[in-house]
């Protein structure tokens with residue numbers, strides 16, 4: 656089994672996690688949490704999104720979060736931006752990296768972004784151009800690559816085609832997302848092999864929700880194909896408010912435990928990560944969904 660020597664973990668809990676929590680975390684606590692995450696050695700921490708408060712009220716304080724975190728020089732802090740207005744807001748607040756959103760499914764595109772797949776790609780193209788011109792780092796999510804809560808099965812050919820379009824728009828990193836966590840390892844491999852026909856494997860990241868408990872197995876199957884960028888969420892927080900039934904991403908603690916066991920370097924400190932997880936779970940008043948965090952708290 657040929658696996659990458661190093662994996663870049665992209666921590667998404669401050670955005671993907673908190674966007675779906677019922678409890679509203681204070682701005683101050685978000686800032687403390689993000690600082691704990693970056694001090695744990697995570698190379699990329701997605702911190703918030705510049706979307707209208709009526710769409711995602713939990714992240715209405717995005718400007719203050721962007722302005723107030725303590726930035727470490729080697730850490731990238733993307734902000735999710737759904738359109739040009741969001742991009743302008745992120746830029747004005749001082750963001751130096753953004754994530755754009757596209758979908759492989761028409762149903763999800765409509766519910767999540769109120770536009771067609773084609774219109775969504777057009778929005779991505781405008782933002783990518785402007786962001787790259789200004790020297791910002793960019794990544795582009797492609798949702799519903801393994802199934803859609805509205806349209807059901809999405810063909811591998813459709814995923815390959817939309818991913819290629821996003822790449823042709825200049826997107827430097829394509830994040831293949833299992834929005835509702837329905838994928839299984841064989842399907843993951845078939846999808847990634849198809850996408851990798853037109854996009855170099857080092858440009859691909861995976862973002863797997865764990866609704867059916869398949870996320871770690873799916874990640875391992877992506878690693879076997881050479882994918883070396885993996886999204887995850889401390890404590891398994893989150894989900895998408897516009898994807899019915901989606902649970903949180905794979906827990907970062909569980910991902911790190913697996914990568915450590917495989918001797919794959921990440922630069923992330925498990926102890927500090929567990930501290931960050933305890934902090935945010937206390938703020939949310941809930942128990943972690945990370946099996947590793949639960950097991951280690953009982954030691």
Ligand SMILES: CC(C)(COP(=O)([O-])OP(=O)([O-])OC[C@H]1O[C@@H](n2cnc3c(N)ncnc32)[C@H](O)[C@@H]1OP(=O)([O-])[O-])[C@@H](O)C(=O)NCCC(=O)NCCSC(=O)C[C@@](C)(O)CC(=O)[O-]
Pocket residue numbers: 671674704705706707708710711735737738740741742744756767768769796797798799832833834835862894895896897
């Ligand atoms: C794209 C829109 C904004 C279209 O939303 P819309 O309502 O169609 O937008 P609009 O252009 O018609 O404008 C309507 C109103 O919103 C305002 N507006 C317009 N844009 C903005 C903005 N950026 N910030 C603040 N205000 C804005 C605009 O000014 C106007 O104000 P009003 O007239 O009502 O007073 C909306 O559909 C949206 O925000 N969608 C994103 C929802 C979201 O955040 N979903 C979760 C993130 S995606 C996800 O979690 C999946 C992912 C990434 O993790 C990967 C995976 O797992 O699949």
